Amino acid sequence: MNIPAQSLINSLTDIQSGFAYLWPEIILTFFFLLLVGLDLFKATAVKIMLPFVALAGIVASIMVQVNDLNNIASISIKHFFVGLLISDGLAIYAGLLFSVAGIFTIVLSLLNQNLKVKFSGRGEYYAYLLVLLTGLNLMAKSVNLLMLFVAIELVSIASYLLTAVIKKQRNAMESGLKYILYGTLASGVMLYGMSFLYGFGGSLNFTDTLFWQNLSRLSSPIFIAVFLLTFAGFLFKVAAAPFHFWTPDVYEGAPVPVVAFFSTAPKIAGFVVIIRFLIQIRNHLATILQDDLILLIGGAALITLVIGNFTALWQRKARRLLAYSSVAHAGFVLAALAALADNSISAILFYLTVLLFMNFGIFLIVQIFEDKLEVADLNGLSGLGKTYPFLGILAIIFLISLTGLPPTAGFTGKLLLFTNIWQNYAATGNSFLLVLLLSGLLLTGVAFFYYIRIPYFLFFKRNLSEGKKVMLLKENIILALLAFPVLFIFFQPSWLTNVIEQVVLYSK
């Protein structure tokens, strides 16, 4: 009998049917090619069109993702492409967040003077962004080590390019180079770990039961070593310690919209991958490894929290301050991941969703400071709150939310995260979780101290030089749109949690 032929036909039909779940990536890739093609034309009319072409591509992919989200019950959990990828609630929701981040990035880029003036290859810029989005989508969908590695590399390469996109700016090249060096190192270490996983597990598919059964035969020190190596790459992507060193430099050198994007979308993707891994470990190896895992992930969380929050205290530039704040936020999410329960996933998704709005809001404010008012240092902000009260008040809203104080969604997010840690502590009785909870809460006090320095300079310090007042109408409207969900979700969190509950229900 022709069994090989039959299996080939099966694989082919599987691949063919898999395309149905790949529409967002297909659309994004198509628009990427379109952008590259259009960029060849020199006419200004075409050049001006380019961002809007990219925007159209992302909107099209959002429409597919929203549709998927609405029909999530019928799509359910589906492996496709011979088990390389998975389409489940987590992947679809993460994809939606990436697309939203992409749209915000384009909006910020359109408002960015620096990108307009110093930079000619606009087509490339938007094309890279679409590739980056494609990579992120694939990352969230991967359940195969090799596929995961390819997706992460796609994201990384696009990220390196975006960092150094303004070639005339000196620190852009420097930060791009640093990013590449750290990034390749982390990728290498991760690949090394993955090779062990493949060798010991006998499969590349990490949702495979057999894979974990094989791994469970390993003695736990070896498994932990392998696990640490593999996680190096993931922790690099979420900017968690000790793989956070690239963050301040990249945040300082890259264009603001790109930084805002880096502080949200790749972080979300990284956490999705970590969640997928940890769920598998919990399902298959929990009995052996639970306490070790809490110690490892919790330890990373604790270091990240301490480094992020305390280093931020000494920063004098808004960008570097936000870079460390972004490290600190990764720490909070990791703390919730330390004892992963079903409920933690929804809390984390909630937190990451809120983070999206807060970070784009605060980075738009940073962009306004740098572009329109020409200040990068916190000192330079002195007295600007009195000249631009609306901007100042919105800055307070975003910073309060980043700190995690009511009445903002940041508070609800932190409340849900901390509740989870508490409940997991109650369930496991592992007092390290309580240490995490306490230090997380107390570090919120530290966080407040550095966040409040921005309003402190804005409102308390006198402005010595009388600068001319610039119009900020467009920026203010966008800022208000970003601030609205931050406040609204605090008063009506069920609006968001209901969606997330559905998503988690259909996640693997």
Next chain:
Amino acid sequence: MDYILSSLIFIPLLTVLLILLLPKQMEGAIKSVSLVATILQMVLSCWLFFNFNPTASATTDQGYQFVEKLNWISLNLQSLGHLQIQYFLGVDGISLSMVLLTGLMGVIGVVSSWTIKKNVKAYFALYLLLVASVMGCFLALDLFLFYLFFEFMLLPMYFLIGIWGGPRREYAAIKFFIYTLIGSLLILIVMIGLYTSVIDPAATAVNAGLATNASGATPAIVNQVQSALVSGTLASDKLVHTFSIPDMYQAKNFIPGSILHAFSNIQLWGYPVRLLAFLLLFIGFAIKLPVVPVHTWLPDAHVEAPTPISVLLASLLLKVGGYGLFRIVFPVFPEGAAYYAHLIGGIGVLSIIYGAMCALAMSDLKKLIAYSSVSHMGFVLIGLASLTVEGANGSMYQMFSHGLISGMLFIITGVIYDRSGSRMIQHFRGLAFTMPAFTVLVVIAFFASLGLPGFSGFIAELLVLLGTFASATVSGMLPRWMAIVATSGLLLGAAYYLWALQRMFFGKIWVHPEVQETPNMPDLTRREYLMLVPLAVLTLVFGLFPSLLLDKISPAINQLVQFILVAGK
């Protein structure tokens, strides 16, 4: 008058919106609007005070009156049950006097703010925001709502000190914020622990299909739910976790096996978790009160804040700390109250003595008064810790009375500062010569504060000391020496006030030449009379007729003391 409590909170909040719509130049209109709003709030709180029925407390819904209860946030946490946050307001004997105080001092503060010149619009918007959130704190019966208002007080206060304050305002503002924020984070930890452990029996009944709606849950059904909870027959996804403070009072509402359950013997680093939770909550509110080791933010904040903000800080914000002890810390963890009575009483005595000693050493009149606040808040602490009926009533009375008197005292420093730009005691002599009427009011305020019979401070401190003396035999909480040492605090109080009075007001008129070349200290203006005279009258009224207030508040406080004594044993 169904929504009187909401209107108490929302009148100032809506006025903030109105002020934001007014153009910057209309300063007069902004001030008038704020005054009208606070007067309206005062009238409503007075109406509330006189219509509050103290004897009905046992029969109405869990002892609270004018209750407003709406579902606000309801989250389904699947296997962990439901999370319920309510818009839950109500008054009882514990919050009543504080609501009245907020209504009164809100108006006094606006009158005192009349001379503010810098950025009037923003000032009054923040001021009203502050008053609204203080009011919210006293009315909220849902811990989440309480916490929302509690945190929301910080931001307006931060800006009010930091923009309109004195030379070291930035330092004082950030210090105030960091201290209070650390306190509120400690409260947040326990808040998370509490809501994961406590269920709302009525809402759980609805969720489990035993009742059609929450108001239809009869006591029988509630009992049924509570016993099902104890026997473990309720599925965990049917449980409705709640932030409702009254639900937290009842041990029956705690989920068996949850960390904060009354009978849980879970230990953490050698201590029972419930006692640790009590300590965290206590520290959180003690920072706000403040008590001695964590009081250092208070003198700075007071000295740098503008006069009206000092008035609000002393008369209202400190009371939120004390109120938190009454409303949350003691009744939710009664065994902690009994276990740590010595410690709390000791800290109270320390605050009384140390605060008074510091006041004695101060040369800045405003700092002197700030430290006297620390000293007086010590009485609140020992009165409550004594867990006697007299002590707890006196403690509450002290909060109310100190609210009135400290308001007066800070206005007095404002009067001197406005005329001369200095508050140093040694810069002035013989002020009585040019300011006779002012001196009369100063004497009243000083004597009221040091506890002269006939003023409200006397009643409060007398009750507290009686309770503390009786405690050793009645409740067995505090040893007698604490009462004796605390009494000596009264002597110190007399010393620093009389000494300051003698130095500043008696003798021949003289002002330090660096302050004023020739002494120019005119007597009170009409606006200043308007603030000081009503407060002086009120301290006298409440000093001569304590039953005015005690009749309203003591049934609830007696009940609270009994409850803590029974549950804490």
